[in-house]
Amino acid sequence: MQVFWRPLAPRELDRELLWLGVTIGGLVCATVWFALGLPWPVCWFHELTGHPCATCGATRAAIALFHGQLLSALLWNPMAFLIYCAIGIFDVYALAVLIVRRRRLRAWFSLSEKRILRVSAVAILLLNWAYLLAHSSLFNG
Amino acid sequence: MAMIHVNRSGTSLGIFSEEDVRAGLRAGRFAATDLGWREGMAQWQPLSQFAEFAADIPSGAPPPSAVPAGATPAPGAVVPATATATVPRSGLPWDNRQTRGFFPAFFETLVMVLTKPTEAFVAMRREGGLGSPLIYGLIGGCFGYIVYLLFMLLVPSIAVLGDRGNPLTGLIGAGFGMVFAIVMVPVFLTLILFIGAAIIHVCLMIVGGANQTYETTFRVLCFTVGSTYPLIIVPFCGGLIAGVWSLVVEIIGLARAHETDTGRAALAVFLPVIVCCGFGIVLAIMIPALVHNTGS
Numbered sequence: 001m002q003v004f005w006r007p008l009a010p011r012e013l014d015r016e017l018l019w020l021g022v023t024i025g026g027l028v029c030a031t032v033w034f035a036l037g038l039p040w041p042v043c044w045f046h047e048l049t050g051h052p053c054a055t056c057g058a059t060r061a062a063i064a065l066f067h068g069q070l071l072s073a074l075l076w077n078p079m080a081f082l083i084y085c086a087i088g089i090f091d092v093y094a095l096a097v098l099i100v101r102r103r104r105l106r107a108w109f110s111l112s113e114k115r116i117l118r119v120s121a122v123a124i125l126l127l128n129w130a131y132l133l134a135h136s137s138l139f140n141g
Numbered sequence: 142m143a144m145i146h147v148n149r150s151g152t153s154l155g156i157f158s159e160e161d162v163r164a165g166l167r168a169g170r171f172a173a174t175d176l177g178w179r180e181g182m183a184q185w186q187p188l189s190q191f192a193e194f195a196a197d198i199p200s201g202a203p204p205p206s207a208v209p210a211g212a213t214p215a216p217g218a219v220v221p222a223t224a225t226a227t228v229p230r231s232g233l234p235w236d237n238r239q240t241r242g243f244f245p246a247f248f249e250t251l252v253m254v255l256t257k258p259t260e261a262f263v264a265m266r267r268e269g270g271l272g273s274p275l276i277y278g279l280i281g282g283c284f285g286y287i288v289y290l291l292f293m294l295l296v297p298s299i300a301v302l303g304d305r306g307n308p309l310t311g312l313i314g315a316g317f318g319m320v321f322a323i324v325m326v327p328v329f330l331t332l333i334l335f336i337g338a339a340i341i342h343v344c345l346m347i348v349g350g351a352n353q354t355y356e357t358t359f360r361v362l363c364f365t366v367g368s369t370y371p372l373i374i375v376p377f378c379g380g381l382i383a384g385v386w387s388l389v390v391e392i393i394g395l396a397r398a399h400e401t402d403t404g405r406a407a408l409a410v411f412l413p414v415i416v417c418c419g420f421g422i423v424l425a426i427m428i429p430a431l432v433h434n435t436g437s
Contacts, residue, residue, distance in 0.1 A: 002144075002156065009176050009185045011151035013259055013393060014403035021407040022388055025414055044292075045376070055378050108156050 001113050005103040016094035016104060023087055030062075052139045054129040055080065076138070079128035148176045148185060151397070152259050159193065166197040173198045232266045233364065235277050247280065254368035258390045262397035265364065267357040274363035275334065281367030282330045285383065288374045290323050330366070338362045344412040345395065350405030353398060361394035 008014060045053035057077035064073035065084055074081045097104060109117065132139075145162050147154040154175070157165065165171040166188065173189035188194055233253065238246035253261045338359040345351035345358065369387035373379045388410060396406035 004180070006146060006178055007184055009148040009151060009153075009178070011400070012148060012153070013151060013396065017403050018389065018392055018407060021392070021411060022385060025388070025411050026385065029414060053376075 001110070002108040003105065004108075005105055007103050016097055020091055020094040020098070023091055046139060050140065051136055052129075052132040054125055054132065056132055056139055075135075077128070078131060079124060143179045143181070145191075146178045147171060147188070148178070150263050152263065162188065163194060163197045166194055230266045231264045232269075233261060233264060235364075236266060236269065236273065247277065250277065250364065251281065251368045251371070254364055254390060254394075255372075255386070258393040259397060261364070262361065262394040265360060265394070265398060267353050267360065267398055269360075271356060271359055274360045274367075275331065278334050278363030278367040279327055279330055282334075282370040283326050285370035285373035286326045286330070287323055289380075290326070292374075334359065334362055334366060340413055341391075341395070341409055344409040345399065345401070345405070347412065348405045348408045350395070350399055350401035350409055352400050357398045358395065361391065361398050365391045365394055 041059065043053050043056050045051070046056055055077070058080035061073040061076035061080040062084060064070075064076060065081065070081075073084070093105070096102070144156045144158060146156050147162065147165075149172070154171070162171060162177070166173070171188060173187060175188050176185040177188045177191055178185045189198055234241055234246045234249035241249070250261075338355065338361075341362065342351060342355045342358040351358075365387055369383050369390055372383035372386060375382055392403065392406045392410050395401070395409060396403045399406070
């Protein structure tokens with residue numbers, strides 16, 4: 001894996017701006033959704049089986065995180081908690097490089113490294129699901 | 142040895158050693174107009190301006206990927222930056238479905254837009270009529286929605302926004318309403334595509350990013366919807382994935398097709414949301430106040 005800072009090429013997609021926009025847009029939409037009292041998303045897997053799916057608790061983890069309850073957010077869905085933290089760090093970085101017009105951080109992975117990353121992502125997803133299944137009682141209250 | 146980053150039409154081709162770039166230029170894999178950057182350089186430069194490659198660039202030769210006059214570029218191929226001014230865009234596989242076959246062309250386009258949106262929208266033709274992209278958008282969009290609605294028909298109480306106390310959900314889940322909904326999906330989707338493209342195009346004009354016609358915006362929206370809406374059927378969080386990815390693909394598509402910057406494209410896509418959210422916030426503040434005043 002090679003990590004480097006380089007300038008954005010002419011006409012190159014500004015990924016920092018794109019994903020910062022998407023995350024902020026998503027956050028605003030979610031805030032308005034809940035502020036208007038619209039219904040919470042229902043997990044059909046949980047409705048059908050009574051067991052949580054791999055992403056159950058992600059909404060509650062986000063809400064706990066925004067209330068500053070880090071431990072609670074972690075317990076609701078560890079993977080979602082880590083993703084939210086990563087998004088937060090990325091947004092801070094993206095905002096910083098966009099404001100100061102600095103070089104962009106890029107990583108280059110070889111094919112074998114990409115394969116390892118894919119396998120790791122699936123493993124993390126499965127481990128997270130195993131954790132949620134072991135704590136099913138949290139979602140049946 | 143310093144590694145050289147090579148970029149064509151805003152798409153990274155990778156990181157190569159000096160020797161690789163030299164060999165690539167000789168073999169025609171890289172064009173003299175491709176941009177290069179290595180550690181220590183302030184900005185990107187065309188490879189032709191790298192002193193060490195001067196001997197490897199054939200003088201007066203056309204760009205390696207340029208299409209001969211009168212020939213049609215391979216569908217899905219990325220036309221180099223210099224060629225875009227004179228050579229028409231190669232088009233998505235869907236544009237060439239007569240020779241490729243209907244379903245292979247559909248799936249190739251879908252995979253290309255989902256996995257390589259930048260390349261897809263650099264290759265997408267900006268003109269050529271509304272009918273062809275509309276058919277693509279309707280096939281992909283209707284497939285995603287109808288499979289989702291059929292699922293709701295089978296299990297009416299577990300809609301994504303399931304609410305057993307909601308009579309509307311009950312009505313939709315009753316069967317007859319569902320059949321009506323399924324029949325109406327193509328109609329509503331067509332309206333959404335035309336009206337949505339108009340709204341986004343107006344937003345693009347507002348932010349100064351509309352460098353092409355409404356047709357280009359419409360084509361971007363159709364290929365985005367047709368490619369991302371089938372993701373709705375992914376178990377667990379298909380709706381979320383489809384929602385987020387369609388936003389991303391749409392922004393990339395508008396930036397590439399209108400040749401505007403990502404910021405303007407993102408702003409154009411989010412402008413309706415910003416306006417609606419602003420309206421929603423005002424409603425959220427006003428309604429409780431009105432209810433309170435009416436009650437007292």
